[in-house]
Amino acid sequence: MYTLTNVKAYYDSPRGPIKAVDDVSLEIRPNEILGIAGESGCGKSTLIKVIYGHINPPLRLVSGEIRAEMKDNGQVSVLSAKDLPKVWWEFISYVPQASMSVLNPVMRIENQFFDAVSRFHRAGNREQIRQQVADYLQELDLPVEVLKAYPHQLSGGMRQRVLVALATFLHPQIILADEPTTALDVVVQRGILRMLTRVQQTMGNTLIIVSHDMGVHYQITHRMAIMYAGQLVEVGPTERIFSAAQHPYTEMLIKSLPRIGDHSAREGISGRPPSLLDPPPGCPFAPRCPHAMDICTQARPPLVQIEDDHLSACFLHEEAMAAAHAQKVGAQS
Numbered sequence: 001m002y003t004l005t006n007v008k009a010y011y012d013s014p015r016g017p018i019k020a021v022d023d024v025s026l027e028i029r030p031n032e033i034l035g036i037a038g039e040s041g042c043g044k045s046t047l048i049k050v051i052y053g054h055i056n057p058p059l060r061l062v063s064g065e066i067r068a069e070m071k072d073n074g075q076v077s078v079l080s081a082k083d084l085p086k087v088w089w090e091f092i093s094y095v096p097q098a099s100m101s102v103l104n105p106v107m108r109i110e111n112q113f114f115d116a117v118s119r120f121h122r123a124g125n126r127e128q129i130r131q132q133v134a135d136y137l138q139e140l141d142l143p144v145e146v147l148k149a150y151p152h153q154l155s156g157g158m159r160q161r162v163l164v165a166l167a168t169f170l171h172p173q174i175i176l177a178d179e180p181t182t183a184l185d186v187v188v189q190r191g192i193l194r195m196l197t198r199v200q201q202t203m204g205n206t207l208i209i210v211s212h213d214m215g216v217h218y219q220i221t222h223r224m225a226i227m228y229a230g231q232l233v234e235v236g237p238t239e240r241i242f243s244a245a246q247h248p249y250t251e252m253l254i255k256s257l258p259r260i261g262d263h264s265a266r267e268g269i270s271g272r273p274p275s276l277l278d279p280p281p282g283c284p285f286a287p288r289c290p291h292a293m294d295i296c297t298q299a300r301p302p303l304v305q306i307e308d309d310h311l312s313a314c315f316l317h318e319e320a321m322a323a324a325h326a327q328k329v330g331a332q333s
């Protein structure tokens with residue numbers, strides 16, 4: 001339905017390109033909640049921008065293919081990265097982080113809805129839109145009175161709920177949410193996550209959620225992509241990621257998660273991700289990896305299938321070693 005193939009997207013900078021998305025291949029499926037996890041600065045938000053087709057300087061799509069299939073009235077059209085901005089809201093939409101700056105401070109919520117959706121023919125006239133928005137808010141258990149409010153009159157949690165409503169009003173096939181609950185307290189956070197999962201279940205569409213909180217992923221996602229230094233190092237069903245992590249980086253992320261009833265100190269992740277201006281030649285995690293071997297600093301491990309639907313990029317897997325060897329032999333012949 002939506003695939004990224006060998007996508008590289010770099011930020012141009014005076015010191016050279018910052019390789020924030022560096023050869024990412026990923027399949028995004030209908031009716032799933034896909035989580036993207038990884039430490040700060042590893043490229044999660046940039047990957048979301050790329051999936052959204054929001055690629056403006058200094059960010060540049062260097063190579064690779066983006067292919068989205070949009071279904072509309074039984075018709076399927078194939079879209080590339082440059083087509084995506086034309087189908088924002090309708091096909092793919094974005095839930096930004098709950099900050100004051102996202103909503104226009106001098107506009108009532110009602111008018112923000114008009115602004116966003118009135119250019120779509122199927123939205124109807126002003127009165128029809130008002131009614132549809134009111135009905136939709138009710139469906140989502142939000143008070144209709146918020147429509148008359150200005151953003152500053154709403155709590156952070158309510159503002160975030162409004163953003164979710166706004167982004168999902170036109171029933172897009174893909175909803176992107178980048179840290180939608182960061183900076184909100186735990187109770188509010190839970191409410192927003194419940195709202196997002198409910199919307200996804202009702203619409204049967206795709207929700208992609210970025211969070212550095214592994215607990216959030218455990219609670220709501222079906223599948224996860226683990227990102228490190230601009231690359232995907234592991235992709236698989238959430239249940240397998242937590243019960244049988246394949247990549248040492250994923251293991252470290254999971255070990256750093258607090259557990260109920262366990263009061264022992266959590267193992268933090270020592271060291272820091274490499275610079276994306278000049279990443280090391282081999283596996284980006286090698287400098288921090290307890291299992292690093294010679295080859296890890298020389299060649300980049302390919303993302304290979306380890307078990308059904310479960311991929312990992314690590315030379316500890318025979319499959320990765322064999323694939324790297326085959327590539328080398330291929331290059332020499």
Ligand SMILES: Nc1ncnc2c1ncn2[C@@H]1O[C@H](COP(=O)(O)OP(=O)(O)OP(=O)(O)O)[C@@H](O)[C@H]1O
Pocket residue numbers: 011013018020038039040041042043044045046047058212276
């Ligand atoms: N507009 C920009 N111009 C130049 N470099 C940028 C820009 N935005 C992000 N970067 C760089 O790209 C890299 C990836 O950043 P990105 O924001 O995608 O990471 P992230 O995983 O979302 O981090 P966080 O968890 O902190 O949100 C970082 O090195 C960052 O400094």
Ligand SMILES: [Mg+2]
Pocket residue numbers: 044045046178
């Ligand atoms: Mg981010």
